[in-house]
Amino acid sequence: MNRRTTTLSASVALAAALALTGCSSSSDSSDGSADGKPKLEVSGAYMPQPVMDMAGGFLTIKNAGGAADKLTSVTSPLSDDVTIHETKNQKMLKVESFDIPANGTLSLERGGNHIMFMELKKKPKQGEKVSIELHFEKSDPIKVDLPVEAANHNPQQH
CATH class of the missing domain: 1.20.5 (Single alpha-helices involved in coiled-coils or other helix-helix interfaces)
Known part of the structure; x- marks a missing residue:
């Protein structure tokens, strides 16, 4: 016993x-481990020089982490009205968020999903930079400088 x-x-x-x-x-x-948390990195950011009082912003967000995240908003001193849009059937539609898949990529590019700046406080010129802050559902905000490129700049065509 x-x-x-x-x-x-x-x-x-x-x-x-x-x-x-x-x-x-x-x-x-x-x-904290790579499996349970998004790990976001931004690349390819730019803004074509605006010709009106609105502009688009483009970039790629790569998620090397094992958990998905969402881009929920963008802020910038350039405009008090910054939104995220998807393009469907050649129409821009404001959305609440974009999914960033685990071990995947979110591409914001000309002709597709993008950042929209309305009622610009000033028109940035080619060679300048526009600061933005990306806000996410899970990850901390990321500050990015968008280089202002020529109005017709499109890296996909190079």
Whole structure:
């Protein structure tokens, strides 16, 4: 009977240790490991020089993390009215967010999904930079400088 109690106690202790290890390992992945958190990086950002009091912004957001995220808004000192738009059937439609898949990419490009700046406070010229801040559902905001390119600039055509 004594041997049985020792074996039972050891089994209970082992089960408890395994349960605690499982808990700590799952919480680690949700708040820091590559599996449980978006890992966002922005590239290819630019703004064609505006010819009116509105402008578009374009960039790519790569998510190297194991969790999806969403681009929920964009802010900029250039305009108090910055929105995100999708293009469907040659029409621009304001959207609340864009999905950024785990281990995937969100491309904002001419003729497609993009950032829209309305009622510009000033018209930036080619060679200048426009600062923006990207806001996400899960990730911290990311500040980006959009280089202002020629009005007809389109990297897809190069």
